[in-house]
């Protein structure tokens with residue numbers, strides 16, 4: 001396998017030492033003196049709310065957001081020179097009232113509590129939040145602006161370069177492009193290229209993966225790329241059995257694919273690229289696998305080829321994977337770099353479920369659970385807790401209750417992003433919203449501002465999350481990937497999240513206590 005660090009990325013490094021942050025701030029100051037000017041205003045307004053954040057990070061974040069999200073208030077600087085995401089729209093011929101009315105006409109389903117949230121936001125003049133400017137943005141523009149912090153030229157993994165650059169595959173480029181705050185850059189052509197490769201490249205090796213509890217296979221393609229293959233277990237319109245506990249639920253190949261697109265749509269960039277593919281069970285699985293695995297193949301009474309493979313759970317003839325003839329669908333998730341190049345660290349999530357029918361987890365019985373978590377390393381660094389909350393919001397949207405571990409690249413340290421592997425237990429229920437997945441948001445009453453603004457945009461429209469995801473999923477060969485009801489469920493769940501945020505705001509009555517401005 002070949003690795004390299006793309007040249008254009010290797011010269012700027014996020015250094016978490018104070019000196020590093022100061023240097024970063026300094027370079028920003030050169031780019032925009034206005035940023036600093038507005039920073040001071042913001043610092044004065046918000047100094048009390050971000051008490052738990054690392055001081056340096058705090059400054060950096062505010063500088064960034066001042067540039068993008070806020071009106072300059074009493075600042076006398078020239079607004080055209082700013083990258084103002086939310087311009088004040090002064091030249092617009094419509095009055096504020098008219099614009100608000102036009103926008104609210106676009107709302108399909110209003111929710112009384114979220115309406116109150118909007119009212120609250122339109123009235124918080126003192127923090128300089130430009131509500132009208134925000135409302136005039138489309139989701140696509142918004143996500144570009146708000147997720148930019150994740151894609152800045154943070155450092156990549158230290159993978160040693162071998163091989164010539166023109167010979168590098170999309171898979172190599174994906175590994176070379178993994179950064180401290182995002183797994184990939186959605187604007188880089190290698191992402192689409194890798195999806196295409198996983199869909200078209202001949203499969204040359206297929207082996208059972210030892211890791212995890214349910215069957216999954218390690219695949220090697222002819223160009224050297226590797227992927228985790230999860231075959232289709234059941235039809236995509238079949239919902240989770242309500243009598244099953246979350247830990248008895250099967251994995252769904254389509255959920256893995258949909259989760260990748262949802263994560264990308266939300267601007268998190270934490271799920272490795274996943275592509276769907278039809279696989280020939282005879283030539284692409286059986287002939288390539290071990291004798292042991294081959295022994296689990298059989299022909300079903302209706303002449304479909306089936307196998308059950310080897311794994312800790314559900315690998316017996318009552319839980320088989322059966323093809324249509326000998327063709328089966330499956331998801332292919334790009335492999336992360338192997339441990340010897342980039343070690344990952346995995347530990348139990350504080351909001352892990354008990355995985356027992358009888359026992360409750362600590363977070364389920366202790367209302368002050370978050371206050372304790374916030375004091376502990378690494379959740380006190382100002383980023384990881386917000387990442388966990390983002391992750392649970394993501395899991396709540398898909399309905400995945402199976403987030404038992406947190407995982408990062410060791411090389412990036414505690415101030416890095418969480419990798420979202422294992423999304424196969426999402427999209428199992430259409431009409432049920434599992435609110436307990438939102439526990440970290442509910443208990444900590446914190447949400448990253450960018451996440452909040454993105455979700456709110458789905459509520460105000462005109463673009464809705466369900467429709468946007470439906471459009472994205474059209475690209476995959478296994479379309480349609482989700483039963484129709486899942487798209488409506490997503491829109492409904494956005495509202496549930498926003499209501500949760502409003503209830504937090506109501507408790508503290510202060511925007512900055514709940515909605516945290518950091519650079520992500």
Ligand SMILES: Nc1ncnc2c1ncn2[C@@H]1O[C@H](COP(=O)(O)OP(=O)(O)OP(=O)(O)O)[C@@H](O)[C@H]1O
Nearest residue numbers: 211212213214215228272333334335336421422423
């Ligand atoms: N894309 C990937 N690249 C590298 N390793 C991976 C990838 N996907 C999964 N793995 C490895 O396999 C392990 C198990 O994967 P996954 O969590 O999807 O399976 P699982 O059967 O649901 O596991 P569990 O029972 O622990 O929930 C992961 O923790 C990770 O170490």
Ligand SMILES: [Mn+2]
Nearest residue numbers: 212402422425
């Ligand atoms: Mn799992």
